[in-house]
Amino acid sequence: MGIQDIIEGKRQWRAHVARVKALPPDYQIVYREMQRYLFKVGPIDLSDGRLLTGIVDFFEEGAASGKGVLQLIGNDVAAFCDDLIKDSRTYADIYQESLGSPPLSS
Known part of the structure; x- marks a missing residue:
């Protein structure tokens, strides 16, 4: 990764x-809670930015249509x-595999 990539x-x-x-x-409050949760759970592909960008796209559309954020996502963030990440590998999955344990979700 070069300096231009970092910039x-x-x-x-x-x-x-x-x-x-x-x-x-x-929407901002719920987004921050989602971001905090996703950073903690750690889906591997989170760093590519598509998931978080997709959430913002979804929220922008919901806000533009006049819907409350909980109308879009429900009460359980x-x-x-x-x-959203049910089919994604997480760092927890990798850790479980390294211990030789079966995955937590199945």
Whole structure:
């Protein structure tokens, strides 16, 4: 990874954060909770940015249509996140495999 890649990554992240800050306050709160949860659970492909960008796209559409954030995702943020990543490998899966244990989700 060269310096140009790092600069581009920072530029993209700042643009992403600006989009989140443009959302209504309730959407911002839920987004931050989702982000915190996803960073903790650790889907491997989270770093490519598509999941978080897709969430912001979804939230922007919901806000534009006048819906409340809980109308879009329901009352259980963790369950919504789990559904988003149900087919993704997580760092927890890799750790379980390294111990020779069966995966936690099946």
